[in-house]
Amino acid sequence: MALLSIRNLSVTFETATGPLKAVDGMDLAVDPGDIVAIVGESGSGKSVAMLAVMGLLPDTATVTADEMSFAGRDLATLSVQARRQVIGKDIAMIFQEPVASLNPCFTVGFQIGEALKTHLGLGRADRQRRSIELLQEVGIPEPEKRLSAFPHQLSGGMSQRVMIAMAISCQPQLLIADEPSTALDVTIQAQILDLLVKLQRDTGMALVLITHDMGVVAETAQRVVVQYAGQQVERQPVGGLFDHPHHPYTAALLDALPDRASGDRLPAIPGVVPGQSDRPDGCLFNPRCKFADETCRTVAPPRQSAELGEALCHYPLNHREAAA
Amino acid sequence: MLRFLLNRIGLLIPTFIGVSIIAFSFIRLLPGDPILLLAGERGMTDERYQAEVVKYGFDKPIWQQYLNYLGDLLQGDFGTSFVTKKPVLTEFLTLFPATLELSLVAIVLAVVLGVPAGIFAAVKRGSFFDQSIMSTALVGYSMPIFWWGLLLIIFFSGILQWTPVSGRISLLYFFPPVTGFMLVDSLLSGQKGAFASAVSHLILPAIVLATIPLAVIARQTRSAMLEVLGEDYVRTARAKGLPPRRVVGLHALRNALIPVITVIGLSVGTLLAGAILTETIFSWPGIGKWMVDSIFRRDYEVIQGGLMLIAGIVMIVNLIVDLLYGLINPRIRHQ
Ligand SMILES: Nc1ncnc2c1ncn2[C@@H]1O[C@H](COP(=O)(O)OP(=O)(O)O)[C@@H](O)[C@H]1O
Numbered sequence: 001m002a003l004l005s006i007r008n009l010s011v012t013f014e015t016a017t018g019p020l021k022a023v024d025g026m027d028l029a030v031d032p033g034d035i036v037a038i039v040g041e042s043g044s045g046k047s048v049a050m051l052a053v054m055g056l057l058p059d060t061a062t063v064t065a066d067e068m069s070f071a072g073r074d075l076a077t078l079s080v081q082a083r084r085q086v087i088g089k090d091i092a093m094i095f096q097e098p099v100a101s102l103n104p105c106f107t108v109g110f111q112i113g114e115a116l117k118t119h120l121g122l123g124r125a126d127r128q129r130r131s132i133e134l135l136q137e138v139g140i141p142e143p144e145k146r147l148s149a150f151p152h153q154l155s156g157g158m159s160q161r162v163m164i165a166m167a168i169s170c171q172p173q174l175l176i177a178d179e180p181s182t183a184l185d186v187t188i189q190a191q192i193l194d195l196l197v198k199l200q201r202d203t204g205m206a207l208v209l210i211t212h213d214m215g216v217v218a219e220t221a222q223r224v225v226v227q228y229a230g231q232q233v234e235r236q237p238v239g240g241l242f243d244h245p246h247h248p249y250t251a252a253l254l255d256a257l258p259d260r261a262s263g264d265r266l267p268a269i270p271g272v273v274p275g276q277s278d279r280p281d282g283c284l285f286n287p288r289c290k291f292a293d294e295t296c297r298t299v300a301p302p303r304q305s306a307e308l309g310e311a312l313c314h315y316p317l318n319h320r321e322a323a324a
Numbered sequence: 325m326l327r328f329l330l331n332r333i334g335l336l337i338p339t340f341i342g343v344s345i346i347a348f349s350f351i352r353l354l355p356g357d358p359i360l361l362l363a364g365e366r367g368m369t370d371e372r373y374q375a376e377v378v379k380y381g382f383d384k385p386i387w388q389q390y391l392n393y394l395g396d397l398l399q400g401d402f403g404t405s406f407v408t409k410k411p412v413l414t415e416f417l418t419l420f421p422a423t424l425e426l427s428l429v430a431i432v433l434a435v436v437l438g439v440p441a442g443i444f445a446a447v448k449r450g451s452f453f454d455q456s457i458m459s460t461a462l463v464g465y466s467m468p469i470f471w472w473g474l475l476l477i478i479f480f481s482g483i484l485q486w487t488p489v490s491g492r493i494s495l496l497y498f499f500p501p502v503t504g505f506m507l508v509d510s511l512l513s514g515q516k517g518a519f520a521s522a523v524s525h526l527i528l529p530a531i532v533l534a535t536i537p538l539a540v541i542a543r544q545t546r547s548a549m550l551e552v553l554g555e556d557y558v559r560t561a562r563a564k565g566l567p568p569r570r571v572v573g574l575h576a577l578r579n580a581l582i583p584v585i586t587v588i589g590l591s592v593g594t595l596l597a598g599a600i601l602t603e604t605i606f607s608w609p610g611i612g613k614w615m616v617d618s619i620f621r622r623d624y625e626v627i628q629g630g631l632m633l634i635a636g637i638v639m640i641v642n643l644i645v646d647l648l649y650g651l652i653n654p655r656i657r658h659q
């Protein structure tokens with residue numbers, strides 16, 4: 001049984017200019033110990049979907065799903081209190097801006113200790129001991145001294161390590177990492193990703209890694225979900241996705257990788273993710289797709305078979321390789 | 325932290341000198357002869373006049389006069405009231421507890437009501453509760469103190485006859501001051517009904533004095549909370565599965581309090597100005613009423629000395645606020 005099982009998740013925001021569909025019919029199954037990457041450009045609803053799982057969206061968001069369950073428990077029908085006992089304990093999440101994600105008014109030790117106290121009921125001394133252990137695990141030197149540090153005394157990379165320590169403090173079964181390295185220096189990015197993969201291997205927790213960087217996906221994930229404008233346009237194991245992308249958007253993302261393109265700078269995909277006002281008819285990707293025809297512009301695309309990466313496309317690429 | 329403290333104390337020195345120059349010049353800039361003003365007499369003889377000139381040092385050059393004045397201040401000599409012939413400092417110290425008691429009760433009232441009101445308004449943003457709180461705050465903020473005080477007196481003292489109109493306690497009770505705070509002293513005296521009488525005397529002036537700071541604090545808390553509630557670290561706190569009262573009351577509030585404390589500190593100056601009016605309306609025997617009475621009596625040394633002492637109080641309070649600010653905001657403490 002899947003650890004996290006989501007079927008047909010949609011999130012709509014009530015905005016001043018009308019409803020905004022940020023996530024549109026998302027499916028996701030994460031098994032224990034899985035590493036799943038969710039890839040897509042900025043604004044494609046990756047964060048919103050995972051915040052919906054965590055129950056952290058504001059009141060302006062309406063969340064609907066045929067199924068949204070974790071470890072066999074239906075998250076949607078869980079009471080607010082019961083859900084609070086799951087998040088931060090069994091499901092943890094870290095965010096894109098580590099520096100802004102730590103509370104400037106409290107010490108590192110205090111912030112790590114909170115979940116230990118709330119979920120595990122640890123006393124002062126136990127919290128202190130466990131916090132030092134956690135800081136060691138995430139590779140922070142001189143952990144005893146760091147406990148009394150305030151966030152403004154830490155670098156971005158250190159802050160993200162502290163966030164990770166906080167997230168894994170109650171040994172979660174699932175860690176959601178929302179662009180954990182995007183805001184960091186290039187040299188630090190790799191260290192943080194390595195740390196996440198190592199922790200995943202050591203603890204056997206499942207990892208959902210949100211990123212807009214196909215390079216990160218190649219290095220870490222086992223399975224990949226490609227998201228575009230709130231929709232999942234392709235789902236594949238990482239090997240197949242890189243060898244034979246079936247959705248033109250996936251192919252375009254791969255082309256944008258530095259080592260694949262002949263030039264040194266990324267040939268970014270022309271155009272932007274459609275927003276609330278410029279949502280096209282038919283396939284949402286059609287204005288930016290070089291293969292689009294009249295059908296793509298008028299008819300919503302079907303979901304292809306698993307062999308074709310479950311691509312949401314009228315004309316999936318590489319269907320010969322898929323058949324072979 | 326020690327460096328921060330010394331730094332803040334160091335900043336007080338120029339302020340102190342600035343205020344002392346103002347207080348020093350004040351009496352010399354008033355129209356009329358300062359000797360006549362200070363002596364408070366008219367038509368004195370020439371010998372007497374010359375004696376006074378020497379006594380007050382007006383025969384010396386101006387810079388030396390200022391240095392002497394500064395020297396006197398540093399030795400705790402703030403002049404002498406020509407009406408009571410008592411040192412200004414002594415009078416101030418006798419009357420100050422009354423003002424301090426009134427101001428403390430007012431500021432506590434403003435904080436205890438204003439901060440929670442602001443928090444709830446922010447959490448329930450846009451609700452009926454939020455809108456009523458914020459419009460009430462706006463009314464409170466724009467309320468002329470004098471008018472508001474009279475209105476309360478007319479209603480509660482006049483029509484309902486619930487509260488007395490003046491003083492700190494009924495004349496029926498008499499006991500020696502121990503702390504100078506009537507609420508405490510009346511309890512210590514053990515006399516039946518004394519405490520209730522002290523409360524009934526204090527309540528209206530405290531409400532009047534608290535009104536503006538209360539409105540300011542409620543509005544500032546609300547806007548600071550609204551800003552802070554959208555911060556990433558609040559989301560982190562919720563992602564830990566912490567209960568809302570901890571997320572709002574600890575993680576958000578601690579950060580929101582930083583600007584609120586600044587506003588509370590700034591309102592101390594306003595509070596003292598408000599105290600002058602409030603004490604006058606309610607015949608509250610504190611330094612505000614003392615200053616106003618002195619102005620009517622043209623007791624210039626009291627005005628001069630009182631100005632200096634009030635400025636000193638404001639400076640000390642601001643120092644305390646700065647320290648609190650440092651305590652609550654680690655980024656400042658570690659500068
Ligand atoms: N609180 C919110 N209110 C209204 N719209 C939102 C809110 N949060 C996100 N959105 C919108 O939802 C869409 C998806 O956002 P997001 O999930 O953050 O994208 P990303 O894939 O970059 O993580 C964006 O168009 C964004 O503007």
Ligand SMILES: [Mg+2]
Binds near residue numbers: 178179
């Ligand atoms: Mg995002």
